[in-house]
Amino acid sequence: MLLTVALRSLLRNKRRTAVTLATVAVGTAALFLFRGFNTGLLNEYRNNAVHAHYGNGQVNTIGYRDKVLAKPWEAWIQNPQEVLSNLLKIPGVEKVFPRLEFSALVSNGTRSLGARGVGIDGAAESEFFYTINVVEGNPLRDAEDGIVLGRGLAHSLDLQVGQRVTLLSNTIHGTLNGADLEVVGIFHTGSRELDDSFFQIQLPHAQRLLDTEKVEKVSLGLARHEDWARVEQVIRATFSGLEATPFEILDKIYYQNSVDFLNAQYAIVRAIILFVVILGVFNTATSAILERTQEIGMLRANGESKKDILSLIALEGAFAAAAGALIGLLVVVLLNMTILRDGFYMPPGPGITRSFKTYIQLHSGMAIEAAFLVLVAAVVGSLLAALKVLRMPISHALRQVG
């Protein structure tokens, strides 16, 4: 009976119901879309972080990342070939990238600068790390004596692609060692730290330079980042002495901060949208309820409690809101299947130096969240509107001319 009254009352004033519906639909759509946009953006950030430098995560000996070691090479990974092939056997792991980081003097013949180098499997990495931004020349690939430098570093040493550089470094035994290499590429990440002091050479060169067979760490490339937790689990269980760290932690500065930033931004936008929905629904519900003051008075004269009336109003609000929310969600899904389908370009974001394409990414969880929040806001809006009528004595409500 309550249901009948609620539904028919909604149909009675079509224009007003339409306004409520539209308010709720727009609110839901805005929340849903914004959430989807953020998720798409985060996905791009994640892709960028994963495919620019870190991979989905890295494997090193336990505690290696936290400790400051006098002789770090003692904590490097032994038998890298065996570890690599075992890591590759873990389901979900597609690529393994052994790495060896060291410091060296980079010299152009007349001037030298201290820099951080990393020995990599150039051929393997060039494909996976496709978002690294090579501004001149090429990635390292299989250039045996090649070196790829950060833009700042190249600039400081006045180096161009094709020129030769000399590396000077200490072996792990403390003796001086050197290598003569040719610049094949210059990269630009947007991170000053990397651009001003980082370079890549082939892993065998690095190992020779340091006089070691070990590698420092192994970056992992997964088919899907969602598999990370499982992969980490397997590594903890079966690789004694090794631990795995996801890129979110490795790339705290860019990725995690971006996540936090976007989430904070979403929270603010969400609060604004919900506030507007409450206000909008309150507005239309107020006139709808004022018009029904006498009806409400009559209901109360016949024994309906304030709570009963509030339930009736809430039910009406919820019906309209549910319909509106559904419309809002559908519109967003349709938009995303049509005009937003191919994504759109965004200006460079944190850690990304070029404009990039992003997509709206929608999940059912977001839809439920958006619809639920807006529904609650709409019900709150209608309840607030009902309070005024409920405050007056019943006889006053009955006397009121609608």
Place this chain on the structure above:
Amino acid sequence: MESLFQGKSVSLSYIMDDVRVEAIKQLDFEIETGKFTCLAGASGSGKSSLLNLLGFIEPLQQGQIKYRGQLISEFSEIELNRIRRFEIGFVFQSFFLIDVLTAEENVEYFLARQEVPEEKRKLLVRSALEWVGLADHAHKRPGQMSGGQRQRVAIARALAKQPKVILADEPTANLDSKTGSDILQLLVRLCREHGCTVIMASHDHQAINMADRVLRLRDGQLLGEK
């Protein structure tokens, strides 16, 4: 005869634009169970105010009113709602039907809220509508009915609740005299046939003539009774 309502020094005033209007002044009264009582008096004499107090829809400000021997100031909000739901039927001057419900549904609504089981409910609704002569109009909405028909629905709605008392505030004022007379007859029969206490506010002569008892009001005071 036992009394349904007993009032002692009841006063009621409204504040409107900073002006205090005394609608009821130091009123003592008694209303008997099972009788048809008419509250008579000119417009503004306080009939509605008194009726609203008796229907628990206007808060009591001063004095005492006993309902079935109990002081109404002692009822909790929950008890008041229960009394309104089960023991009182209202008939208003302007009907106050729920527009979006049919005649039948209007009558059924409060029965459903009384949690009368569906089968019994349908029975009560049908007999109430038959009793007011609207069996054929059960599926019409208020907007499709005349004033007289709407007031009949309102009476059927009050009757179906099987209340102890029916409070009718000028139920014929919005109707032509023939229709008004019919409605009045219904209310009188309601009292006689169903043993319901009916309290009706009206300045209609016919009503005054048919009532068991008439309380005459003027300026919120009892002028006399018949």
